[in-house]
Structure formats: structure tokens, C-alpha cells
Amino acid sequence: GENVEQHPSTLSVQEGDSAVIKCTYSDSASNYFPWYKQELGKRPQLIIDIRSNVGEKKDQRIAVTLNKTAKHFSLHITETQPEDSAVYFCAASLNNAGNMLTFGGGTRLMVKP
């Protein structure tokens, strides 16, 4: 089955700096890659996703890039703010009947004011 690895497990940045979280996946047939943000005690919230037919997608201060050849994708957050502090999860999915998501282990991002 699919295996997703996520790095780093913790990331501390100064407010206003950029943050990058990286994920690798094992199954070359995976074609959907969402990112979730989870604040303490809350549900994971979908913040951005990318499909295998595009290499990059942006939404205001966040962007995701995908390298299908290398089987890795990354989340980029620019101009970080304290409210960006949370745990971020990447995931990968095959476009099969179940569209089951396999998640990475998560990255705890801390933005210091």
C-alpha cells in the first residue's frame, strides 16, 4: 500500500518568515495530495490540495508544489503569522473506488511572535 513520510516533525519559525514542510510518497499511482491543518483539540481542516496534473497551486500565503518524478510534494507558507501555529498533515490518495487517504505523521509548526 501507499506510504507517506513527512518532515520535519517540528518546525519553529519567526513571525514573518517562511515555512516549508515536505512529504514523500511511495505509490506512483497516487494522484491527489491534500494538506490539512489541525489546531489543538480541533478537527483537521483542508487548507489546500493538488492533483497530479499540475505542478504548483497557490492560495494567498500558502502554496503546494508536486514533483511526480521524485514522488514528493511540499507545503510553503509565506509571511507566517502566530495563527499559523498548528499541526499540518499531508496525505496521498489513489484515484480508486475508495479514494482512501494515507496521511503523513504530521508537522508541528510554531510561529514565534
Add this chain to the structure above:
Amino acid sequence: DAGITQSPRHKVTETGTPVTLRCHQTENHRYMYWYRQDPGHGLRLIHYSYGVKDTDKGEVSDGYSVSRSKTEDFLLTLESATSSQTSVYFCAIRTGGGHNEQFFGPGTRLTVL
């Protein structure tokens, strides 16, 4: 919140007792999922459903069963709870129309003593 509720939100039970968690959705989504979340493991799929009475196993299905007798309800049952099943359980739905986004319910924190 994609119209997803979970009940109960918190439960403490003893080893060996049966436990049923309920996921309820109001938007008639076909696909529903049960995940568990544990520190260091991200989210792992337990079971999923692709329609009434149609279910399949996920990555960590041992010790769990599910049922879906109505579109709106997806039940997760621990037949005989063990301490290793102490976790936070999230239900999710998948949107249709060619989109694969999964949205999560608020979660149930289960403690097995």
C-alpha cells in the same frame, strides 16, 4: 463543518466492554470514513463506506466493525474494547462531483481503562 456530527464527543469505558460511535451527516454524501488519530501516527483509516450496506476495511481494521443502514449514519463498533484502542476517532465524508475532498467531523475522544 460539512454537516457532520459525531456522538458521543467523549467516552470513558472499561476493557472488554462494547462501544459504538456514531457519525451523522446531513448532506447525503455517498462516501464516509472512520479514522483514528494517535500521537506520532497521524490519521489512520479504520473502515470506510461507499454506500448503504457497502463497507470495506482500511489500514487498521482489526478489532473494529462498521455498519451503514442509512445514508446519513455510519457506526463504528469496538466489540470488546482494549486499552490500545484509546484514541481520538474522526469520521469524514468525501464530496462528490469529481472532487475528492474529505472533510472531518469534530472527533470522539475514547479512553479505555
